[in-house]
Amino acid sequence: MIKKLFLTIVISLTLGSISTLHAATGVVFVHGKGSADLASPSTAFNYWGSDMIRASTANYKVPYYIAHYDGTRDMEVSGNTVADQIADFINNENITDLIINTHSFGGVVTRWIFSNPTHGANYQTVINATRWINAIAAPQKGSEAADMAGMFSGTWLTGWIVDLVGQKNDSTTNCETDSMAYYNKYWLNGTSGRPALPKTFYWISGWGLWNDYFGAWHSEDIGLATLSGVAMMPGEDDGMVSEYSAEAVGTQWFRTKANHHHNRRNDYKNIGDMLGSDLENTQ
């Protein structure tokens, strides 16, 4: 009897190991907030840039998918779209070992999925297939830059800035620090004192601002450095997200000097090469 039981355990473990060895790995990219155009695959592709995708997939070693959703919507609406897209990718490519790379609000959208597994029909499929999540500069406790947008749409001002950039959208409100304090208390898991997430989030936070402004004269760099100053972000930040916020969920992987513009690309620092290292043991 004991021999039979022992044999069964050995066979099960062996089969388990074989299935692990033959795990079908895939990589998914989940972008951050932005315009409604991000629902288009080509706009979402450009968000990351081709070199970031090449490097993060270790020269296209594994199948990959670039999630694309309307960047003005909140985490729940976006989460539903993203979960459906990822589930299709998992099913079409028979993925059993998924790595999810997120940038900015994409980290919050993904955390919504992992915090509410029963909410969408495909949420659990995504969770089950996932190895881990690499969250680059995610505003897990919100962003003071999003709060600042509220200052310029207030009643002491004429609202002309609203005319300039359009009405405040749901994803910006979602990213405000008070909104995220609320969601972290009632709906999202993984922050201190909340239930644990079912898979590990590895955080990457940015602390640089000016980056290659003085060499390449990127006006984006001065824009982010200015925003960091006027939004009074506490501690170090990448121009859009403070490090305390990016580091509020999960386990540290690394900090980068790349600002919010550069840390979704493989240009100023080798962020994509770092993400690609996840595939070093993949056949």
Next chain:
Amino acid sequence: MLKQLIVLSILFFGTAGVLFADQSGALAPLTFSGPKEAGPFHYSKSYVLEKTVTAGEADLDLMIDTPTGAIAVVMGEQDIRAQTQEKKMDGISYFDSDLEIMDLPGMGTRFNLDKMKPGKFNMKISNAKRQFVSMIVVQPESPLVLKARLTPLAAKVGEPITVEAQLNDEDKIFHKDIQIRAKLATGHNFKLRDDGKKADKIAGDGVFSGKFTTPKVKGLQNIKVHLKAEGKRGSSANDFHRTCIISVMVTAQTSRFPYDIQVNNTGILVPVQAAQGRYRLSVIYGAQGKKIAWAQKDFTLTGQDKKIQVNHPRQALGADQAVIRLLNYNTRGLEDEQLVEFHPPGGIKYRSNYQPTLKTLPESKQNSLLNLE
């Protein structure tokens, strides 16, 4: 001893609870907090100026106490020229479409105020293309900070909200004629007081307080309160300004706990008022003032009252209180929240079940750090 413990466990937390709780687990033993928790503090060392533009020009009166690192930014305009009474100021124009994704103007002109003297000065700007100019002035090294928060962080329509604001000054310089006003997007505005009357608890303690009632909203809405503090500061009584924005999450209530929540040996029996849609009951258990466990159950209401049983998870053994929340899946609003106290039978004492997650990196990630630029 072990037998006794098992019997007690079954008495208080029936096995059904272990088997059928929808989702549950242990929590890190951090401070247990009940309903009506305050929102986070917001801090400001900045203020916003706005002026009408005539023929591309506008006059702005700036006040600065600490020029080191101070900047003034004209939002939404490039190539702005500026002049004080003494000299021309050089600005740096920028454009970053990434700022627009945060609903901020992507363009602006930035002026460094490092070389200005503390006090009030006039800045004449020209080459503005819009009808109004909006300028934000920030003094990162200033010892004067406006600190504010709202209580509670989450409320229902028609509930009172307390606004608290204070001016912290590292220099301990006496402030005179301070006024702090709050304004809602609805137009309702009021003065915060520090006279120990109405919403203010203690006269003269430097904490200014006020109250407002949450307005009508649809679903869940983030209601913003703009704060503006002004007065005089220091031995030379220089004027100062600070502005800040804070918000409360307001829910249009659709359901609630119509009568008392009951605690039994296997779980918590929660009455829920008739409504339509998907809801969640979330329970956070506490023991000796610390969080210990959580449980939640999702369910649908179809127009009738319901009683929902949330079973105690095994990790909640020894709990002496719980906060129960009714959440609306359709709006993400907090519909109701209640604290329940109970006493574990047989003197069961809480023993932590929490297992902290290991923070070690997998080998591939450790190796990659050698190549980190």
